[in-house]
Amino acid sequence: MKQLILDPINHVEGEIRLPGSKSISNRALLLAAMSQGTTTLTNLLDSDDIRHMLNALKQLGVEYDWQPELRQITVVGQAGHIAQAESAEVMELYLGNAGTAMRPLCAALTAGKGHFVLTGEPRMKERPIGHLVDALRPLGAKVEYLEQEGYPPLTIEAGKLLGGSIKIDGSISSQFLTAVLMAAPLCQDDLHIEMIGDLVSKPYIDITIALMARFGVVVENQDYQRFVVRKGQAYLSPGQFMVEGDASSASYFLAAGALGGGPVTVHGVGRASLQGDKYFADALAAMGAQIEWHDDKIVARGAPLKGIDMDMNHIPDAAMTIATTALFASGPTRIRNVYNWRVKETDRLAAMATELRKVGATVEEGEDYIVVTPVASLRHAAIDTYNDHRMAMCFALLAVGGQSVTINDPDCTAKTFPDYFEKLQDISS
Numbered sequence: 234m235k236q237l238i239l240d241p242i243n244h245v246e247g248e249i250r251l252p253g254s255k256s257i258s259n260r261a262l263l264l265a266a267m268s269q270g271t272t273t274l275t276n277l278l279d280s281d282d283i284r285h286m287l288n289a290l291k292q293l294g295v296e297y298d299w300q301p302e303l304r305q306i307t308v309v310g311q312a313g314h315i316a317q318a319e320s321a322e323v324m325e326l327y328l329g330n331a332g333t334a335m336r337p338l339c340a341a342l343t344a345g346k347g348h349f350v351l352t353g354e355p356r357m358k359e360r361p362i363g364h365l366v367d368a369l370r371p372l373g374a375k376v377e378y379l380e381q382e383g384y385p386p387l388t389i390e391a392g393k394l395l396g397g398s399i400k401i402d403g404s405i406s407s408q409f410l411t412a413v414l415m416a417a418p419l420c421q422d423d424l425h426i427e428m429i430g431d432l433v434s435k436p437y438i439d440i441t442i443a444l445m446a447r448f449g450v451v452v453e454n455q456d457y458q459r460f461v462v463r464k465g466q467a468y469l470s471p472g473q474f475m476v477e478g479d480a481s482s483a484s485y486f487l488a489a490g491a492l493g494g495g496p497v498t499v500h501g502v503g504r505a506s507l508q509g510d511k512y513f514a515d516a517l518a519a520m521g522a523q524i525e526w527h528d529d530k531i532v533a534r535g536a537p538l539k540g541i542d543m544d545m546n547h548i549p550d551a552a553m554t555i556a557t558t559a560l561f562a563s564g565p566t567r568i569r570n571v572y573n574w575r576v577k578e579t580d581r582l583a584a585m586a587t588e589l590r591k592v593g594a595t596v597e598e599g600e601d602y603i604v605v606t607p608v609a610s611l612r613h614a615a616i617d618t619y620n621d622h623r624m625a626m627c628f629a630l631l632a633v634g635g636q637s638v639t640i641n642d643p644d645c646t647a648k649t650f651p652d653y654f655e656k657l658q659d660i661s662s
C-alpha cells in the first residue's frame with residue numbers, strides 16, 4: 234500500500250483555484266444529456282466520480298466531446314430519455330462509488346427503452362438505495378435488487394414513468410429526492426412528492442432545483458415538505474454553463490488558512506455559490522478563524538481557535554474537515570446530527586473516531602454525533618483512509634497544525650480531487 238508522509242508545515246499562504254464541484258458536474262452532465270440542444274460545460278471536475286458518469290453516458294449512446302486538459306465538455310442532448318437502447322441486451326453500467334451517478338441514473342433510466350444493470354464498488358453495494366426504489370415503483374418503475382434487498386446492484390427495465398403523488402423518505406440521503414426531481418420531467422403527468430421523515434442535507438436540494446431551473450424546468454418547493462414538478466416541462470440546454478468550484482474541496486484549504494496562518498484564498502466559491510458547503514466558512518469563523526467573503530472567493534486567516542457545538546446536517550461533507558481542525562482548538566468540538574456519515578464512503582463516524590484516537594485525541598462517538606477533545610501533545614500516526622477521499626484530505630491538516638502524519642493510500646482522493654496533495658504543497662512552506 235502506498236503511504237504519504239507529511240512533515241510539519243510551518244506556514245500556509247496562497248491562492249487556490251478550486252476544481253469544479255462534483256455535485257454540480259454530475260448534475261449538469263445528466264441534465265445536458267436529457268436536454269434539447271447542445272451544452273458546453275466549463276470547469277467540469279475531472280475525477281473518478283465524474284468519469285463514472287461520463288462512461289455511463291457514453292455507453293448509453295450520449296455523444297460528447299470531452300477535453301480534460303481544458304476541463305471542458307460539449308454534450309449533445311437527447312431531448313428526453315437517456316434510456317434509448319436499441320437492442321434487447323442488458324447493458325451493465327459500473328458506477329464505482331459515485332452516489333451522484335448511481336442515484337440520479339437509477340431514476341432517469343426507469344423511463345424510456347432498455348434493460349440495465351447498475352453496479353459499483355463493493356462499498357456501493359453497502360450504501361442504501363431502498364428509499365429511492367420505493368419512491369419510484371408507484372410511478373411504474375421496474376427496478377429489482379440483484380443481491381441484497383435495498384442495495385445495489387439493481388436491474389432496471391425502462392418503460393413509462395407515470396406521474397401522480399408519491400412519498401419519499403429523505404432521512405438517510407437527499408440524493409434520493411434529487412434523483413426523483415431530475416427524472417420528474419420524464420413523467421407523463423404532474424409529479425407531487427411528499428417527504429417522509431426529516432429531509433437531510435437540504436442545501437443539496439437547492440443545488441438540484443437551481444440546476445434544473447438553469448435547464449428550464451421549474452420545481453415548486455413547499456418548505457422542503459412537498460415538491461411539485463408540473464407536466465409539460467422539458468429540459469432545454471442553456472448553451473453554456475460554468476461549473477463553480479467545489480465548496481467541499483474548499484474546506485481543506487480554508488481550514489489550512491485558519492491553522493497555518495494564511496491568508497489562503499479559494500477561488501471559485503463565495504457568497505454567490507449554489508453549494509451549501511460554502512457555510513463551512515461560517516463554522517470555521519465560529520471557531521475563531523478570520524473569514525472574508527466575496528462573491529466568488531473566500532479568504533481565511535489564522536487566529537486562535539476554540540471548540541464549537543454545532544448541528545452540521547446541512548454540511549455533512551465539509552463537517553469532516555471540522556473534526557480534524559478541532560484537534561487544534563481550545564476545548565471540545567461537538568459535531569451533531571450527522572447520522573448519515575455512516576452510509577457514505579465508509580462509516581465515517583466510526584472511521585473518524587478510530588483515527589482521531591490514534592493521534593491522541595479523546596473522542597466520544599455517538600449514533601449521530603462525534604465529540605473531539607484535543608490534547609496538549611498529539612502524536613504521529615499512520616492514518617487509515619478506508620478508501621474515503623475525505624479521510625485522506627482532512628487528516629492532512631494535522632501537518633498544517635504542526636504534527637507530522639502518514640496518510641495510508643493517499644490516492645483515494647481521486648474520487649473528487651486527484652491532485653489534492655500537490656495543491657496543498659503549493660501553498661505550504
Ligand SMILES: O=C(O)C1=C[C@@H](OP(=O)(O)O)[C@@H](O)[C@H](O)C1
Nearest residue numbers: 256333406407408434437549550
Ligand atoms: O447531492 C449531492 O451532490 C450530494 C449530497 C450529499 O449526500 P446525502 O444527501 O446522502 O447526505 C453529499 O454528502 C454528497 O457528497 C453529494
Ligand SMILES: C=C(OP(=O)(O)O)C(=O)O
Nearest residue numbers: 330331332333550577578
Ligand atoms: C458522500 C460523498 O459522496 P457521494 O456523492 O458518493 O455520496 C462525498 O463525496 O463525501
